[in-house]
Amino acid sequence: DIQMTQSPSSLSAYVGDRVTITCRASQSISTYLNWYQQKSGKAPKLLIYAASSLHSGVPSRFSGSGSGTDFTLTISGLQPEDFAIYYCQQSYSTPRTFGQGTKVEFK
Amino acid sequence: QVQLQESGPGLVKPSEPLSLTCAVSGGSISSYYWSWIRQPPGKGLEWIGYIYYTGTTTYNPSLKSRVTISVDTSKNDFSLRLTSVTAADTAVYYCATDRAAGTNSFYYYMDVWGKGTTVTVSS
Numbered sequence: 001d002i003q004m005t006q007s008p009s010s011l012s013a014y015v016g017d018r019v020t021i022t023c024r025a026s027q028s029i030s031t032y033l034n035w036y037q038q039k040s041g042k043a044p045k046l047l048i049y050a051a052s053s054l055h056s057g058v059p060s061r062f063s064g065s066g067s068g069t070d071f072t073l074t075i076s077g078l079q080p081e082d083f084a085i086y087y088c089q090q091s092y093s094t095p096r097t098f099g100q101g102t103k104v105e106f107k
Numbered sequence: 108q109v110q111l112q113e114s115g116p117g118l119v120k121p122s123e124p125l126s127l128t129c130a131v132s133g134g135s136i137s138s139y140y141w142s143w144i145r146q147p148p149g150k151g152l153e154w155i156g157y158i159y160y161t162g163t164t165t166y167n168p169s170l171k172s173r174v175t176i177s178v179d180t181s182k183n184d185f186s187l188r189l190t191s192v193t194a195a196d197t198a199v200y201y202c203a204t205d206r207a208a209g210t211n212s213f214y215y216y217m218d219v220w221g222k223g224t225t226v227t228v229s230s
Binding site for chain 2: 001031032034042043045046049050053055087091094095096097101
């Protein structure tokens, strides 16, 4: 199985801050990397696919980059509705695997 | 727009099987892969497996011996059966699409999810 490791596990930030979350794969996955946002009590929501493609309807303040084993999700100008848990997920192979999540909290 | 809705018992006794169904509306099940994912309380997401509408399945090796996913194209739904459950199987269970970004794309993502259903394993 491909292991996905996110850092940090949690972070505190102000509204308007630029936030960066990293995800590392245990082997090269090219750009087969997705990012999801999950709010409390809700299902995950797709933000980014193929490492850097913005899913339909997702605000442009979200962006993704990376290839191979190292990836980043950036939120440029954190908004109140962005406080949530973010997960990366590889779609390079099965079993699909997720990172452990990064919780973004109010500072 | 495809919508998914999970259903099934919220309480299952240890050692008994867990059975859930995901109803697909707003589109046909006869396309895409259809996944089950679970999330134990306060923890992260675990992919259980998926099924193609033809019936081809792929399971997470960690659960493979206990999992069966099936599809019913006449009812436009698919199902999860997990046997010999323990307290460790207590989780919110989600169904989701797992589909390609385009006709000739190899990039897959899960863009439609059900709301999730909570299953507690307890006597």
